[in-house]
Amino acid sequence: MKKKWQLWIGGKWREAKSYESLYNPHTNEEIAQIGQAEHADAVEAIVDAHGAYKKFKEYPAHARAKILAKVAAIMEERSEECAKLIALESAKSIRNAREEISRTVQTYRFAAEAAKSNYGEQIPMDAAAGGEKRFGFTIRTSIGVVTAITPFNFPFNLVAHKVGPAIAAGNSIVLKPAEQTPLSGLLLAEIFKEAGLPNGVLNIIPGKGDVLSEALTTHPHVKKVTFTGSVEVGHIIQQQAGFRKLTLELGSNSPFIIDEGVDIDNIIERTVLGSFSYNGQICISIQRIYVHRSLYEKFLERFVARTKQLVIGSPFEEDTNITAVISKKSLDRIKNWIDEAVQEEAKIECGGTIEGNVLTPTVLTNVNRDSKVFRFEVFGPVVCIFPFDTLDDAINDANDSRYGLNSGIMTPSLERAFYAAERLETGGVIVNDIPTYRIDNMPYGGWKDSGVGREGVKYAMREMMEEKFISFKIGD
CATH class of the missing domain: 3.40.605.10 (Aldehyde Dehydrogenase; Chain A, domain 1)
Structure with a gap:
């Protein structure tokens, strides 16, 4: 070259x-x-x-x-x-x-x-x-x-x-x-x-x-x-x-809803992929996960455990999952947003540290809805996880965003899938898969900002x- x-x-x-x-x-x-x-x-x-x-x-x-x-x-x-x-x-x-x-x-x-x-x-x-x-x-x-x-x-x-x-x-x-x-x-x-x-x-x-x-x-x-x-x-x-x-x-801060009745073990790998692939630097990377309260503790435990197993390394190593974010400026911004969220009483379940030019993949809970990691596009390896009681609660929280690119819902109920798909305020709704899903001949674009x-x-x-x-x- x-x-x-x-x-x-x-x-x-x-x-x-x-x-x-x-x-x-x-x-x-x-x-x-x-x-x-x-x-x-x-x-x-x-x-x-x-x-x-x-x-x-x-x-x-x-x-x-x-x-x-x-x-x-x-x-x-x-x-x-x-x-x-x-x-x-x-x-x-x-x-x-x-x-x-x-x-x-x-x-x-x-x-x-x-x-x-x-x-x-x-x-x-x-x-x-x-x-x-x-x-x-x-x-x-x-x-x-x-x-x-x-x-x-x-x-x-x-x-x-x-x-x-x-x-x-x-x-x-x-x-x-x-x-x-x-x-x-x-x-x-x-x-x-x-x-x-x-x-x-x-x-x-x-x-x-x-x-x-x-x-x-x-x-x-x-x-x-x-x-x-x-x-x-x-x-x-x-x-x-x-x-x-x-x-x-x-861009976006894509929401992913995990409804009651979902088999958690079958979706952990896919959800981690959607959250941290290319260090979360994907417009439709999962940023906000809503889990039905009946599944929340189990999901959080499995999700954090799998996140901790992600391999940090050189981009040229075949087993690498996490690498440096695109710039020092981006790294500093994301770390500041995490620190601000913690000051606003968010809890770091894993990650949140810097190793060289790498931000370790970060899982946050108890996030204030006014925190930047909720309100804006992080564009980094950070995901926020919330429990919900009713599907309407999850949909309303997902729609509480300036963005509307892709959203996703995982549910065994066809009726609830259609109910959510009609109400989620995004250009694309991905049912029974992560919102990070995209193929190159499908229409792709957003609502709102x-x-x-x-x-x-x-x-x-x-x-x-x-x-x-x-x-x-x-x-x-």
């Missing part, structure tokens, strides 16, 4: 005016020098993308699909290299990194299929008086330049959820990868080039969000902005973007297109 990475604009590597060191979060080792795009670079990338779009929009669907399928094949061939790159720059365990690459390959394959499945619909014009002898239908058309701002936690797959649908729709795209994980994004330059994507359709400009966001959200050529990140930044982007099409995925719009390849592609209605008058 090269040590110095430039900007990818117009199908060529461009020298940046400045470079910054990128460090491994687990070891603090310098791993690369990353070119830092400036405002003028962003404008250049957008202008190049606009020029490329004028030609690329004429590419037939089968040609776009062929490119995306080739990308998937190349990534599959290079899967171990890509997984190691994730582990290196994000400290994600190598097992989790391999899972991400497997999903990324699938995401690009879904995008290839979606490129060939762009259907409109026929409108029954004669359903209305005055609609006789008229034929109406809709088509979906590409829109132009899409700008994408992506997070660190899935540096290949969440990029694929923006790049894949944009190209499937016939758009061009300017990608700003996360500052903590730019290498995974930059590697796509090589992969898409080899797959035959025309120059300028994909541009990759790492850099600081506050430097690049104005150009990426307000330039006249930009027709769609898609962002995954914090609520605070999402609100800024929404204000800047104006009437442009917009998708914002802004969790954002606007939907991802999931087909759904993202629709949001990257314009719908046009066409009517023909037939005869006199």
Whole structure:
């Protein structure tokens, strides 16, 4: 892997005016020098993308699909290299990194299929008086330049959820990868080039969000902005973007309800996975667990015991479960939130300590509902566990949140499952599994401060297109 990475604009590597060191979060080792795009670079990338779009929009669907399928094949061939790159720059365990690459390959394959499945619909014009002898239908058309701002936690797959649908729709795209994980994004330059994507359709400009966001959200050529990140930044982007099409995925503090009658032994492993996979740095990681009082003590005992067995180690060790969180800043914030919760009478059942750059997986009980670990998105290895008496109590507590991305309920009762699914205020309700469950073709997006719009390849592609209605008058 090269040590110095430039900007990818117009199908060529461009020298940046400045470079910054990128460090491994687990070891603090310098791993690369990353070119830092400036405002003028962003404008250049957008202008190049606009020029490329004028030609690329004429590419037939089968040609776009062929490119995306080739990308998937190349990534599959290079899967171990890509997984190691994730582990290196994000400290994600190598097992989790391999899972991400497997999903990324699938995401690009879904995008290839979606490129060939762009259907409109026929409108029954004669359903209305005055609609006789008229034929109406809709088509979906590409829109132009899409700008994408992506997070660190899935540096290949969440990029694929923006790049894949944009190209499937016939758009061009300017990608700003996360500052903590730019290498995974930059590697796509090589992969898409080899797959035959025309120059300028994909541009990759790492850099600081506050430097690049104005150009990426307000330039006249930009027709769609898609962002995954914090609520605070999402609100800024929404204000800047104006009437442009917009998708914002802004996180969560996902609740998981464990109803009476559930076999606790059968769900402990899955619940621990949903709470601490990639150190809880997943938008739909379980943050709040509600357990029926009849099961609470048994669940807490088993859950804490299994959490204590999680292996802390290097991302490159095959048996590692827990690694360093993404940055020292993040580590300090999470530890401060835990300490504040304890001052507000929360009890640490396990974890809560720092080992190097690692926060040990933390289980809290008796958490005040105004504590930050309850109220906001922790984005770290912390979970709060509460008993409940009635299902309505659990649902109401779960809904007491500014967020609404995914929720989950485990129950043996079909009636109670439907009851909860209708009342939980989230974009997705996962029944009889953890809210961390996601496959890459399902609609994915939130209510409330969790954002606007939907991802999931087909759904993202629709949001990257314009719908046009066409009517023909037939005869006199």
